Amino acid sequence: MVLIYIDHADNQIKKATQEAISYGAAIAKLLNCSAEALMLGTVEDDLTDLGKLGAQKVHQLKNESLNSFDTKVYSNLIAAAAKSLGATVVVFAHNINGKALAPAVAVKLSAGIVTGACRLPDLQNGFEVTKTVFSGKAFASIKIESPIKVIAINQNSFGVHPYDNTALVQSIDLPIPPASIKVTNINKVKGEIPLTEASLVVSGGRGLRGPENWSILLDLAKALGAATACSRPVSDSDWRPHHEHVGQTGIQIAPDLYIAIGISGAIQHLAGVNRSKTIVVINKDPEAPFFKAADYGVIGDAFEVIPALSAAILKMKLNQ
Amino acid sequence: MNILVCISKTPDTTAKIAFTEGNTKFDENGVQWIINPYDEWYSLVRAIEIKEKDPSTQIHLITVGGVEVEPILRKALALGGDEAIRVHLNSNDSNEIAEQIAFIVKQGSYDLILTGKETIDYNSSCIGSMLSALLDLPFVSLANHLELNGNTATLIREIEGGEETNEVQLPMVVSCQKGMAEQRIPNMRGIMAARTKPLKIVEPTPTKALTQIKEFNLPPAKTGVKLIAPDQMDELVRLLKEEAKVI
Ligand SMILES: Cc1cc2nc3c(=O)[nH]c(=O)nc-3n(C[C@H](O)[C@H](O)[C@H](O)COP(=O)(O)OP(=O)(O)OC[C@H]3O[C@@H](n4cnc5c(N)ncnc54)[C@H](O)[C@@H]3O)c2cc1C
Ligand SMILES: Nc1ncnc2c1ncn2[C@@H]1O[C@H](COP(=O)(O)O)[C@@H](O)[C@H]1O
DSSP states (O other): OEEEEOOEETTEEOHHHHHHHHHHHHHHHHHTSOEEEEEESOOSSOGGGGGGGTOSEEEEEOOGGGGSOOHHHHHHHHHHHHHHHTOSEEEEESSHHHHHHHHHHHHHTTOEEEEEEOSOOBOTTSOEEEEEETTTTEEEEEEEOSSSEEEEEOTTSSOOOOOOOOOEEEEOOOOOOOOOOEEEEEEEOTTOOOGGGOSEEEEEOGGGOSGGGHHHHHHHHHHHTOEEEEOHHHHHTTSSOGGGBBSTTSBOOOOSEEEEESOOOOHHHHHHHTTOSEEEEEESOTTOGGGGGOSEEEESOHHHHHHHHHHHHHHHHHHO | OEEEEEOOEEEOTTOOOOEETTTTEEOOTTOOEEEOHIIIIIIIHHHHHHHHHSTTOEEEEEEESOGGGHHHHHHHHHHTOSEEEEEOOOOOOHHHHHHHHHHHHHHSOOSEEEEESOOTTTOOOOHHHHHHHHHTOOEEEEEEEEEEETTEEEEEEEETTEEEEEEEESSEEEEEOTTSOOOOOOOHHHHHHHTTSOEEEEOOOOOOOSEEEEEEEOOOOOOOOEEOOTTOHHHHHHIIIIISOOO
């Protein structure tokens, strides 16, 4: 059986989980077994709907104490559920909580693990999973040799595939270990699209010259409905908040569209964004290295191009 | 206060990514090894800051790796580590590396175990979480802030679209990322002192890798950029909508 962990916050299932369920369901098909999901806590979403993503069953452990995240508590419960349900593959989204949980669960199940997986396992010579390495600059195919396998799937690498199912929701009973963490505050940036979950991203670099010039970039992001990001020197100089810093030492993202404005395209920057489906580069220097990694390029002054692009997007949206 | 900082090596960020032996091995020819930036800039410097406030703090460094890691361990000592342990084992399997570290941890007594968010070569993001499981300790991942008050740690960790504040009783494991501290450069005094600081080499405890790297591949090169004139933004929007189908 393939067990998929459902990540949630604020009473909602995270977007990355939808993809993890589809991915787990596809593995279950390869292995000729069932795809079942595990829900710790409660959400507003209708769990039977997870059938539409490929889950045949959802095992739910309802308990109020589970609505705040604790790696130790959660990983113990996931491992216990995997054991009692007889899972041979446990799937996570390689998102923030998935990164915290999957390796601990692997330890508890004596399972080999591949994080950052980006393709379905190849079963021809055992069980081989391809993952991105060197911050997206290469792929490695990794054979898992243990009986139980743990996989964390990269966001935006497999997609969500529709199924014509309704999931059967069952409750599962497991003893809940004592909390090891007290959550004392949650600070959400209201109204902003979280960068790691965004499918469209507009990003600015040192070419924008100063924080006072960001309003045109924010207007573009608003016109598109995109999240905003920046290069490292921009966040280092406090022009933009640290959580917008993408690259090798910042956040790695893989949106459908990444628009890079006034960013030269240093190798460490590319390492965080090179898995984006489509890259648009706007730079006044035709020799900027970023153009080599781009699908579409505009050689021009950001201060003229950005407002023109925003206007063109708004025009397109009006005509829809 | 005893802090253990896990140090890993990684190729310099500008290193050419190439493979040998039929694409089964990373080509280390001419590669300059550096301390994984998350370990150097964030976890190690935060440990040093804690020691600056409370000089009774001891900073222990650990790495699982071959002799080629020693120069970077010396650099970490020059930055402010007190002593280093190198477990003499080359492995790419996270379970195995974590077991080696946990084995050493169990022989000592550490209040705080710090790792980086991930290594920038294999991007596993595993060791911190695995250590917490092997040692049955609380774990806070992707922390960008850590304050100690006696035996209580206050941490801020990243969550989707925001931050969460956690309070945890030591001992614990933390994986560190940007925001935790600012990059430092070793000074001459540190470099001199590092030469005589203890660097202990220990043989590995028997462990088994659960994964094997079978093959590396490079992604297909981009086919070439399509240039659009700055006064043709309607055309760019059309291409994004109809050709790339991303908006
Ligand atoms: C170990 C290490 C890790 C690193 N990690 C990261 C990382 O995670 N993320 C990251 O981003 N960087 C990282 N860096 C830094 C990286 O090497 C580059 O220095 C950085 O990405 C450059 O930022 P930038 O492109 O904004 O600035 P610049 O390189 O200064 O580029 C500015 C660009 O703007 C263009 N420009 C100027 N004016 C205009 C205008 N009016 N209109 C249009 N274009 C204009 C210029 O032509 C130029 O190409 C790292 C470096 C190291 C050594
Ligand atoms: N071989 C190693 N020796 C010591 N620490 C390591 C080793 N590999 C990884 N780590 C630590 O674990 C963190 C996460 O690495 P990883 O799980 O491999 O992505 C790194 O930032 C280091 O702090």
